[in-house]
Amino acid sequence: MHKTRLLTLSAASLLLLTGCACSEEEERQQEAATTYQSIDTVPMLIMQVQKCARLYTTEYKVHKIVTHDDVVRLQGSLLKQNVDIKLPVGDRKVAIPIDATLKAYIDFSEFSERNIERTADGKITILLPDPKVEMTSSKVNQQQIRSFVGLIRGGFTDAEMTRYEQQGREAIIQSIPRMGIVEMARESAARTLAPMLRQMGYREEDITVAFRHEFKPYDIRKFLEVRSE
């Protein structure tokens, strides 16, 4: 009797599984048969136009491979014991290559007579504000993205991928102070402006390009910390 029930149950399960597989196969075939048609449905635009006077002096091309290991952990407290167990449900890994362009610029929007110092012997000093750095573009190499997904896990969603890319972008921005781009931009500004000043009749040895550091509240805090040590 038990054997008969077991056999009936097994047969039903098998039928159910076969049914699922068939419907999935059908769906896949239907998808393949469907012609891909790309249609715009949401035209939308937000645009901001800003007048400026910036001289970009240095360009850095930066490459970063953003990686993420996705492990499911059971965490918490049980019988006053901390629990942290890696569950064997399958890991996910992804590597996203990103290329970014960083450009350093001098803001000339406040440039006036106060930025020029001339001496009687024909020397000229141009006093400029400190260079600023901006990420002007970034490109995710979609073709080179590699992901590994465990058997019982779902693939990475677009929302997850863009979240990792945004974190990678932030990491590149955070690393700017370590790249020496500001120092390079100062030297480059002098090299860029010198030909213009030569065309104006100044000799190479009479031209000085200096930079004025604009102190911000956090700079003052840095000084205070140094003094307190």
Next chain:
Amino acid sequence: MKKDKNNIQLIVKALALAVILLLLWWLLFAEKDNHLSLDTDDAINPTPEQIQSIRDIGQWEFLSVSNEELVDTLRRGLIKDDQLVRIYYGTLRLGFDMKDVKLEVQGDSITMILPKVRLLDPDFIDEARTKAFYESGRWSAADREALYNKARRQMLSHALTPQNLETAKDNADIQLRRMMRAMGYNNIFIRWNE
């Protein structure tokens, strides 16, 4: 005899079930400190940033056009339609190269011969800033690449207009005159080499 044995088995099973339920109740409600959750770490791993190239540029920017484009693609299916919607960000910078500027100086007069205002960099989309808005179905790298190109085309058509190019040109005129006046020139002439 057989009936008694069945009754004993039933009592044992009921008792075992009661013990399990009691244990579960105690774990879930009586012991307040017990809590368990499934967690995944959402942070990326620390990896190095590699500088691939450094170069001197001398690019004057007189107008920046920041764009935010909602771009989508739809794939018609027999059962259901798949859709991918993303928000792209980009800034188009309009100006010219410093090396293309020519100066003619005579006493306190200066003539600046300026090149045509153009898009300074063909790569202006900050793709790593892209936000996912909606996704249904599976999408390949080629689909995302196509969406990126579509966003680029849209940004170009919206931002690189004759009106914006003219605004950039006017602003270049104003800013360079102000700069040259600060440099001590009284007569400033600007010519566009277009």
